[in-house]
Amino acid sequence: MLAALIAGLATGALYAAAALVYNVMFSTSKVLSVTTGHTAMLGGVFGAWFLQTWNIPVPIALAGSVAVGALFGLITDLVAIRRVLARSDEHLWLLSTLALATMVQQAVALWWGTEPKPFPRLIPQGFSSGLADQKYWLPVALAAVLAIGLELFYRRTLYGKLFLAMSEDSFAARARGIPTDRIRALSYVLAGAMGGLAGFAAGQLTFAYFALGLTLTLNGFIALAVGGLGSNVGALAGGAALGILSSVATYYLGGEYQQTISVGLLMLVLLLKPEGLFGARAGRVV
């Protein structure tokens, strides 16, 4: 039972990290990007590639994975977001990010193979340490670091304040002289870097697997919708709740109905509290 709880918390931390990535992109562009999970997938796959094929030391491989994620974030903004937002059709960003996500996933499948490959140890540790294993506490530590770092970034730095201004009202921010296009690109780079970091840290839990992206996009979104769109505390709470619920359910019912249970949680929250646990209720502008 304790093992199920801890494994669930670790998975939930990864979902929470994906939800934080959603939040960063959503704050400046009001876009929920399908590519969210794929940034983490790229982080994991490239991390394994750097570490295993090239035998690069861990810190440099970490920097490389984060750089790959950041680059992918920038590409997402340049290719799939910029032109589409200029057209202001609300369906199109879903289509363009879906297309980009599909292309990345298939490209990785062709290059890396469709089998999950093991991710090497980051910190020297035996395999007999049970629940204190690094694959459980690394994602949890990562989610905490990401959330605290994001909060400090929003409160203490000028760029964080620009992000907040854009999430409040993008037009007003533009009128005050904020280069909104550049800030949005920056937020995508930041989100990509966070996703790459998350994929790298959780690599031992998830393995380097090409189809991780779509699962993470879905589960990160469920965590986000449960916790409340735009809220970082909600992202953490939603991720933890989702991870623990699905692993406890697996413990009692077996692993066959995992997806059904997590979607059941989503539907329940959306029926009872449509704005999520920590979300702000959005009024419709008339």
Add this chain to the structure above:
Amino acid sequence: MSVSLRRQVALVAAGCALATVPWWAGDMYQLHLAQLIGAYWVLIAGLNLVVGFSGQLSVGHVGLLAIGAYTFAILAGTHGLHPALATACAGGVGALCGLLLGLPSLRLPGFYFAMATLAFALIVSEIILAQSDLTGGGVGLAVPGFPAPFDTPQGTYWLILLVAAVVTWLTWNVARFMWGRGLIAIRDSVVTAQAAGVPVFRAKLIVFVFSGLTAGVAGSLFGSLQSYVTPDTFIFELGLFFFVCIIIGGRGGILGPLVGTSILTALPELVAPLAKLGTFFYGLLLLVVVLLVPEGIGRLFELALERLRPRKVESAPVRPDLERLSAAIRKGQR
């Protein structure tokens, strides 16, 4: 020759060409491809009303296809029901699942809805794997074919063509009258549609249930074409493929998605390098279309036609009777 007569002639010619495919198709493989296009089209024609007309981006219709195929396989194969009856049951079960999926998820905004349908597709394959007593689990299930006169490849083709024609006719009737206008209004602006008296949720739900029905029927046709189904037959990429066919063909039409379906099904089979890239190619095509021509490839043909044969613009110049006017003004001044 008037436009409607020309259209009728084109329709009859296309019908004859399609009905005689078994004679001029080069080999059995091409006939199989034509059957596959027909089975896909039965699903896509229904999905088109959801995606192309009412603008609800459902990426999970492969789940409904799987439900139809497994219902058909279990009823006609395991229980020995007559295939026609089993097809009807597959359609009914598909419609029921569409209702169950649509009731909660159609209330959600765009991205939430897309994620709910994606989750539905994953849930269906999870349940198929879990209920291995019923579905054979990962091993799969044999699917029977249709009885005579539909047991030859030609017969199967004509059966599929008949079903596809009926479904196309149904969707065309929905599309061109009040319903179609209402759905397009929902797609373009929900608030405006509501203000104009379109019952938004009910209209969306009804076309979604209809698409579930066509997906169930398509599932039974698809299953008997494949003759053996496993959960791996119904991967998420197949759902993405249906979705891409409609977006590429053009939203808000029937001919565009039909052409899109035919080309996208046939192209990777006929051009070998594309088959290897597969889903990557669909993603690339979707990206290019969304960025360059969001109205779909059909729009390009329209533009080219207009370039070739510019539309005559009726000009009705207004010639005021100046003398009467000036007389009236003078009279008024006095």
